[in-house]
């Protein structure tokens with residue numbers, strides 16, 4: 250049968266003859282003996298058998314490895330549970346803080362080193378393993394290496410996975426994103442271990458965060474699904490530092506506290522459990538400061554969105570709202586920037602119709618943001634807003650807001666902020682120069698004496714006076730110099746900051762400061778009027794040259810260059826809004842550059858100026 254010499258050469262002896270297993274051995278062991286004899290046969294130096302030996306050894310090792318893996322997985326599956334914490338979820342921050350405090354990463358050899366910023370990070374101190382407030386650097390362990398640790402009688406394992414970069418499409422743009430996930434494996438089947446660990450992590454987080462207000466925001470410039478990925482902490486501001494007219498702040502805090510305490514009442518009455526506030530008034534009057542102080546007082550976290558960001562649309566807004574936990578504040582600052590009011594929309598449509606060229610399709614309503622009014626109303630009304638959440642919006646221009654947004658149920662409380670009264674000016678002065686520091690201590694700070702060494706913490710006043718300063722009188726003098734309802738608190742604060750250790754100078758210099766501010770405003774108004782006059786002049790010239798914009802000719806087309814009725818030969822930028830075209834022409838015609846507008850108010854923010862030279866609302870601005 251074995252006629253082939255090659256097979257004869259490599260066939261070797263018959264297997265049966267190589268199996269010396271005694272008949273009294275059990276079948277399994279006989280087989281083992283078979284394997285042994287096979288190995289013995291392989292050691293004969295034959296090339297084929299050497300290869301077979303390696304193959305079999307490899308197979309045995311691989312089988313063993315797979316078996317171990319299977320066994321570990323089975324063990325994990327049967328005797329452990331794994332919780333997943335996704336970046337962007339508040340629980341992710343809790344668990345990171347917990348791990349840092351537990352010193353789980355002490356064996357870590359890889360760190361991100363960040364200079365300390367207000368961005369929320371839980372770094373460790375390399376030298377002692379503890380967190381030091383005064384450190385200027387954060388050492389944040391790179392969590393990718395799995396770590397096993399012991400906690401309250403249980404073995405736990407933690408590992409983080411950085412998701413691979415993925416491509417996502419948002420508003421027609423391709424974006425890359427990646428986010429990380431933390432896996433916590435607990436070697437126990439007792440679910441309460443997981444719960445008590447998460448509760449403990451949250452409790453520690455709240456404790457650590459107490460002196461701060463936590464502000465969540467988002468940065469979707471890199472794409473990916475929405476998450477509140479940016480977390481900052483701001484030092485908590487005491488309510489007493491907010492200077493408003495009497496009772497305003499107290500009533501807001503009382504209302505918010507009552508809301509928090511009356512969940513059952515809302516449920517029983519079948520009223521959606523949410524509360525909406527609108528804070529409105531001129532810039533720099535304390536709207537944002539109030540919100541931060543309120544959040545700090547009630548221990549609430551802020552989730553802040555800017556609707557003017559081009560990446561926020563209705564869908565993202567909905568997701569953002571749904572990711573805010575109970576008792577969170579959804580804060581939308583300058584809500585008027587999101588979209589024009591219905592009147593503005595109509596006005597813009599009318600304007601476009603007036604200047605309309607059919608070549609460019611139907612006119613579209615003015616649009617400032619990808620968020621629509623109905624989208625926003627849905628968020629305020631929707632299911633997402635019924636979990637004890639606050640919705641707080643601020644605006645400088647309440648008149649620009651759609652009445653639908655302001656109706657009770659959506660906005661439950663409107664708080665008006667005004668320019669400073671004399672009373673507020675006086676209180677601000679007293680806050681800057683408290684009696685405790687600047688009153689009686691003035692004589693003490695003239696210089697060290699042998700009997701009374703200077704406490705290092707006592708501020709050294711640059712003004713010395715004999716007799717000591719009468720601070721209440723200075724506060725009254727200061728308030729007297731500030732015209733009622735003319736400056737924002739931020740503007741007054743700007744003046745006080747310029748002489749923050751010199752109360753006398755602050756009070757005596759107030760009249761000069763007010764005069765300088767008024768002169769500055771008058772100059773600004775003049776510049777603005779000049780600019781408007783130039784715009785008008787160019788507009789008129791443009792119309793006189795036969796631009797004919799706004800004068801539809803025969804056939805419905807505006808006339809250009811005396812060719813009525815024919816589809817016009819358009820100037821290259823006709824499709825641009827008329828105002829922009831004219832503004833560009835003015836810029837060209839200006840030659841010498843004028844100062845930039847829009848205007849900037851005392852606190853460095855953009856402001857509009859009305860006839861009195863004050864920051865003003867929509868009706869005052871153009």
Ligand SMILES: Nc1ncnc2c1ncn2[C@@H]1O[C@H](COP(=O)(O)OP(=O)(O)OP(=O)(O)O)[C@@H](O)[C@H]1O
Pocket residue numbers: 490491492493530531532533534535536537538539643644645666738739740742852854
């Ligand atoms: N009523 C106030 N009490 C105490 N500080 C104030 C008050 N108003 C303004 N400030 C101070 O002025 C600065 C700006 O205030 P804030 O940002 O709260 O004003 P705002 O009304 O929110 O302004 P905007 O409308 O421009 O956002 C802050 O430094 C704040 O401390």
